[in-house]
Each structure stands twice: as structure tokens, then as C-alpha cells.
Amino acid sequence: MRGMVLLYAVAALLRLWLMNSATLATAISSRVEVSTPLNSWLRVKEGVYLQSQGVAVYSGGVFHESPITLFLGGIFIRSWGWWVQVVFITCDLLTAFLLSRAAMAYANKLLGEQHTEAPRYAPDSRPLLLSAASLAGATKDVAAAYLLCPYTVLSCTALTTTTLHNLVLASLLLAMLKGRAVLFGALVALATYQAVYPVVLLVPGLIALYQYHADPYHHNCASAPPLPDSSKEVRSGALRPALQDHCVRILCRSLVSFVVTAALLLLVSAEIAGGWDFLEATYGFILSAPDLTPNIGLFWYFFTEMFEHFRLFFLAVFQLNAVIFQSIYPCHAPTHVTHPPMSRTYPCHAPFHVTHPPMSRTYPFLRQSFLVGCMLVASSVLGPIMYNQWIFSGAANANFYFAVTLAFNTAQIFLVTDLLFGHVKRQHLLYNGSSMTIEGKPARLTLE
């Protein structure tokens, strides 16, 4: 317990120190890896200033945050200027806390699953099984990883609104794992309102909610209809109609909550922004990627060099890819809400690292962890160097920086596919044992 308090205190002090060290803070907040057109605090301040001058913020091309961010940002900048840093640090600490709670919930879920599924596991899979003790350690690691990860620290130091977005994502995750359907719907709506893409989380989230409520393990204290002797039925795959109805009703509640919250947010926004211009300036901006300022993603250079008549086609392909990437992946392993930079129009470092740690059980199956680690470190170090060579000293050109972002994205893809494959492989080994032979003859694992 004392360790955790110390961890949070260190994390908070680290952020506070960085924010108040004049040169570092400005250097960090101007980095393209951290601040993008979508999340930079500079643009929030500009938007607030313009609004105070009576200029239509959304008719220009600088401000792309949601109107509610504009409203809240305005309140903070005008009235509580000194508290902005505290708010951001608190948000980050809260995110870490929610993530560790989510990890704990997920650990319980995994243990529950393991408990129900244990009879079907192969006899030699014992070493693979999870234990409560190791998972408890992992949940602490989650908080530590989030709080001390340099990317999140930098992102918070630069006061990017990604910090707020991460908070919503973390609470969304927790709501999902705790089975709070209404809250989950509302939070997905909020996250979507902030940055369009999280709308795809609705699908894996609803699946997870369904599983949660259909699982008798969770009904010890739930308000579900009593299920006498239901565990056998569930295991045999035949869900009782009453339970099924109950689950469907919960999902409907979640969906309604999503729709109502989204509608409310949009209406309030239209009221704040004084019209619907903001839709084009925020969501249109995310989807059509008009700003080609360098960042760590793939979009900027690709669309800089794209031939104009193919632009729309490739934009559609890339965005579709983003949707597939972000929806199918969490569908398969519901807690892994990742937003790899490659699939976003204006990515920054922070969001990627929100939820990887809960996957510790698949770490032993990673085959490219060294390669990926090296690639990530190298590209993180080389990125700023190449950027400086190109933009400031003129000794390199755009290709150098582009190469680094390519390596970075490739590393992320390797990591994601590796984790996913590790998960699949672990499942296979649990059920089939580690024997690599069929009837005494050598065999191999293939995807079919």
C-alpha cells in the first residue's frame, strides 16, 4: 500500500516538476510526437481566446477540439489558470487508478474463466494457469507502467487533451469489466464525442457486457433473475431464455444510453458553438485528414505524396483499416483497447500505452519482444533527431523522419500481432497441451 502511495506521489511530482521547468515544458509541448493539431493545449488556448473575442472558432482551421472542451478549457484558463496543471495531473493519476482497478477486475474475470474452464484444460497445461498472486502483482504493474511510462508523462506535461481522453477510455474500460451497461454506453458516447474512433469500441464492449451478464460466476450478487442450478446449463451452451432476455435488455439499455448521451452531447455542443459548424471542424478534420503536419503516424507523408485523384480512395482505405484494426482486435481480446498510431489520422504517443500491461499472461509467448523493444527505443530516439535534422538544421529531408515513423509503426504492428498470436497460442496450449506430435509423429501449429 505504501509502495502505491509512493508511486503516485513520485508520478505526480515528476509531472509537476516537468511542467514547471520552463525550457523543458515548452520543448516538450512543441514536439510533434506529443502535440498534434487535435490535442495541443496551445490550440485550446487559442480557441478560448478567439471565442472571447467573438470570433467564430469553428469557421477557422486552427481549433479542432469539441465545444465542451472549449467551454471547460475556457473556464479553466480564465478563472483557474493556476489549477490547470493540477487538473491534468489529477486526471493522469485517476486514469492510472482506474486502469489498475480495471486490471483487477479483468484478473478476477480471467480467474473466473479459468475456474469454469479448468476441467476442459489439457492435463499438462498446469504451468500455464494463472494464480491470484501473480495477477495481483500485475495489477500494480499496470498503474506503475501508466504512471511512469515516458510517453504518458510527456503527454501530460504538454497538457495535451489526450490525457483527458485517456481518462475517459480508462473509465470506459472499468465500466465494461464491471458490467455497468448504462455507464459504459454513456462513456463510449463521451469518448466518441472526443475523438470519433472509440465508437468502434461499442461492438467489443457489448460482447464483453453480454459475456459478463451471461456468466453465472458474476451473479452471486447481481440483480439478475435467480438461476437455480444454472451453471451446468451454461456450460453446456444452452442459455436459459430468462437469462438471455435479461442480457439482451442490458445491452439495449447500454445502447440507449449511448445514443441518448451522444445526442445530448451534440445538442449541448451546438448550443455552445452556436451552430453545427463544429462537426466539420472536429470530426470532418479527423476523418478527412487535411492537416499534413508531421506526426508519428502514417497518414501525413502518405497524403502529402499522394496523387490528388487517388486521395479519396486511399483515405477511405486507411480509415476502413483503422476501423477494422480497432474493432476486431478488442473483439478478440476485449480488454485490449489499443489505438495504434498507424491507424489514426493525428496520432500521438500517449494513447497507445493505455492498456497493454494487463496482457502480462501472454508475455511468455512473445517471440519478437526484443526486436520490437529495440525498434521502439530506436525510433523514439531517432525520431526527434531526424526531425531536427530535417526541420531545423536542414541536413536531412522528410524521408529520414518518415523512415523512423515507418519503423515505429512496424514495431507497433509486430507488437500487436505478437500479443494477439500469443493469446491465441496460449488458448490452444491450454486446451490441447504442449505436445507437438500427432500419434507420435511430429506436427506443427498452423492457422486454419
Added chain:
Amino acid sequence: MLISINNMAVVLRLTALLILLVSFSSFAYSTSNNNAAIDSKCSKETQTDESSFSEELLVRPLPSGHVHSHFEFTTKWSNPSIKSSLESYHDLKLSHYDLFPRALGEVVEKYHVRELHLTLTQGLWRHHKWGYPVADAPPGATLWVWFNPAPKNVLDDAWRDLVNALSGLFCASLNFIDGSNTASPELSYRPSGLAQPWYASNSSYLRVAALARENVCTENLTPWKKLLPCDTKAGLASVLYPSPLYSAHYHSLGVHLRPSCQDPGACTRPQLELVLSVSLVQQRLQEGRQDFTLRGLYSSPIFSVCPMAYKSMLYVDVTGNEDGRTFSLSPPPSEVVTRGAGLGSASHRVFAVYDLQETLSSSRDALNVAARYAKRHTYAHVSGPPLVATRYIAGYGQEGGSIRVVLSNSGSEDLSVVYLELLPWYLRLYLHTAHETGQGERYLSQFVGARDREQGWVYEAVVRVPARGSTELSLPFTRALLKWLEYPPDANHGFYLPAATVSAVLPTARNITAATAADTGSLLDKLSVREGEQLVRLYTETLLVTLPTPDFSMPYNVICLACTVVALAFGPIHNITTKRLVLKKIQPSESFASTVSGKVRRLFGFKVDVGAEADEGAAKTDTCAAGTDAAPVAT
């Protein structure tokens, strides 16, 4: 504190209004009379079709050793149809062209134009050395037009067509003017001709655009000359030879069309006035003296006058040289005209006037006015005009920077200055830092945020410049990366930013060269400035910014590489999520090639990633040993 800031803002807002009013004041009286004119239209109507043409040249030695020449060709046209369309703000209906150039007239008629100002300039007017010009013009092309009242979309279309028509007419690249570099500023460009307040204060009828990179050369001069009734065959225009023109330090072609009034003072009869002007600044020191002759300046003396001109005049500014001690003129002028409120007053001006019609008819020789200086020119500190603006780019690298403007006021009174900046969209301005520091000192009168590829920035602020002091304005910006085909040829040369416009009302007429009012009919009228407050409009330097450039040589490589990475993500994820892991017997018959390639791969320690493995359709063996060995860690 807050209250005082609010108060200052109110004060500045008021000064903004004041500037508006003063800029009207030159014709405010005329508009009030204009109302009277409309009332008494029936009683007093001139039914004649009158047009007149005059040609004038001002030669002004500058204290820096340069000589400024300003040619002005004025065509005036009035008839009942013009009068009624000018008074009712309807499109002009021009017919029976006489002296007015038909090529321009048809364009003006068709595109709802009421007032048109086009300048094509090469070189920078150096205010601190040369004082204020007759009409200031920034480097490059500048076009501002007041249209007759019409809905916005009609005017947008008219503007688009007009710039294309003018582009053809003057052989200039005005067709590069589009929505992204057009603006309608509130304060800086008021109508210079007749306009009633309801019209003059509605900037939605105004369109302003500037092209800083436009080069001006003979191909612009030739079509410009063709608008003159005598072309270059006779008159003052016949001395406009390209070589002295384009070797000058500064030269500016101007076309100014506006409604003015025929009768000075009363201003009851509106007319159409077209002023074609050329301004030159040259330096021709001879043996260290600032001596100049017309032949030396234009490589030809004046041989003839345009027979269609009712007036052909040459003025030499001799203010401060009334006794001829500094320089003497030969031949002596026809008369010496003194204007202003007497010697020592701020508006005191003296001009040596040559009536060319008279001079050239009395003698058979060409007129070659020569000024002979008594002493060698000494380079000394030239006391500049009261308000000077300097603009430059601060910062390094191609990421950000800031536009700095220093407005200096050497006068003895505080000035409220309207500063207008029209910037392209690829700079992203951040105003809050600029205005955080000088709260109360500046008031943002208009701001239009840029939209990528559609709309440029319009930043118009009223800034207070203290007496005998200066104010610095800093506009921080970041630079955008453009699409590779949006860069001009020689992309690394950079992009020119148009000059900023600085407008102010100066308390005295001391440094003013010329003032345009609704009833100023000739160049001499303009030069005879009135006592009291004067509006000046200055232009700052144009700026050159370099934007980060992509590599133009490898679009295909970039497209291929980025697509590969995307495919690298899609393939494995699709495979892993849609397929199941199963154990399969190893087929013993492995081909030679695959064994070799497998060995080579193992030799380099590179295991093909899972996606590739899946893509290959189960070609790769996975021994799984690593997984099971490491597994106990998880327990």
C-alpha cells in the same frame, strides 16, 4: 485592472470608429452634399456628355539623393447615365467611349465594379528615407475593388471573373487570386471616391487581394500604356521607355478608378475618374551631385504633348528651395505655385510648374528640364516621416516562427494605427500570445481564421503607438506541410507573404506628399494638402518564408512503403482473428528450395512474423518450445 483594460478596449474601439470617420471625412461633406444633389436632381441636371484627359508629371528630389518621378494620367467622364448609376449604386452603363479606355470600361461595366485600384510594383518604397509617396503600393500586385451592392455570392463570382479579366488585360498573374487570398477588411480600405456612409462602412462590398511574388515588367507596361488616349505616340507617356523604368530602384504602375466629383467644394456632379500612374525612384548622381535632367531620368526629353489632353503639366517640387540656393532649374518654370497655410506651416508646399502645352508650342525644341545643384550631395541622416513600420520574420527552423512588426512614431502625439495582415492559410497563427501581452494597447477589430486551402487569415487590429516611441507586434505561427503538388517550382525558395497595411490618421500634414479627396481633380490638387489631420496608408515589406518540403522525387516509394505497413497490419490480424490454431502433421517431402530458405532464415536469426507465417499458408514450423519453456513464469 480588469476595468481599466475594458476601458482601454473601449477607447481603442472608439479610435477605430474615429479612423473610419476621418477616412470618410475627406468626402463626408461631399456625401452630405450629394444627398442634396440627389434632392435637387430634377432642377439642376447637366445633360452633356463630358470627358476630359490630363497628363501630369511630378519630379521630386528626395533628401536621400534619389529622385522620385510620378506620372499621372487622369481621364474623367461624366454624363447623365454615369451620374445616375453612381448616385444610385447601380452598375455603370458606358457607351460612346471617347477618351475613357474601352477595354477597361467593359470589364468595369460587366463585373459590378464601382471603384477599382490595381498596383503592380517592383521594389520597396523606403519610407524612412523617402518619406511618404503620392500613393503607396507594396511590392507585387495589389488589387482592391469596391463593388456595387449585391449578394455575397454574386460578388464572389464577379470578383473571380474580374481578376481573370484583369489578368488578361494587364498580362499579370492576377488569376492566382482566389478565395484563399481574398479578404474584406473592415477598416483599412475605405472607398477613396464618393460613397455614402452606409455603403462605405459595409465591407462586404469590398474585395482585397495581394500577390507578393508578382514580377512586373514590360509585358505589364505595354497593356497599361494602351489604356491611354494617345498611347505612347505623344505626350508624357512617350518618355516611358522600359530600360530606365526597370532599372529604377522602385517603380509602380497604378490603375485607380473611382467616382469623384466634377465641381470642387460643392461636389454635386459625380463623375467617373480613371487615374493611371507610374511612380519611379531613381538615383543618378553626377559627379557626386544630385543633378538630374529629364533626359537623364527617362533617357528622353519631353517632345510632345498629347493633343487630347486639356492639360499637360510638369511640376518640380521646390519646397525648401524657394530661393534656388540648393538647386536651380533650367529652363525656368512658367510659374512657381505656393500652396498651404503659409511659410512654416505644415501644409506649405512650393512647386515649379511647367505648362507643357505652352512651353512646347512656343519653342520648337524638346523640353529637357535640368536641375543643377550647388553642392555635392552629402549622405546624412534623413529625418523620416512620423510613422514608420518595419516587419520581419523571427525564429529559426521550419517549424514555427513569428512575424514581428515594429511601428515607430516619431511624432509628438500618440497614434492609433490600424494594422492589417492578410496571410496565406499555410501559416497557422496563434493570436492569444500576441494579445496577452499588450492587453488594452490593442484591439482586434477583425479576425478571420484561415481554413486549409479555402480561406486565408485576416488580422486587423487597432494598435496604440505612443508618441516618440514604438510598439512591437508579434504574431507567432507554425508552418504547415503542403501536398507535394501544391509547392511552386523551386519550392525551397520559399513563399512570399504579402505586405501588411498600416493605416493611421496623422495629426499634421507636415510629411504628407499627396492627399486624395473626392474632389481632387488633378495631381496638383492632391499635392496641395490641407492643414490638419491626414490619413496615410503605408505598406510594409513583403516577407519570404520557407515551408518544410517533402521529397518530391519519391511519391511512389512513399505510397508503396506506407501501403506495405498497412498491409503488414491487416494481413496477420485478419488471419489470427478469423482462423484457428490447429496441429498438423508435417509433410516429409520438403522441397530443396524451402529447406535452403528455412536454413538461411534461421542463420540470420530472423523469424518471419506471425502474419507472414499465416500468409504463407502454414509453410513454417513452430516448435512451440519457447512457449512451454517460458510458461512457468506465468504461474
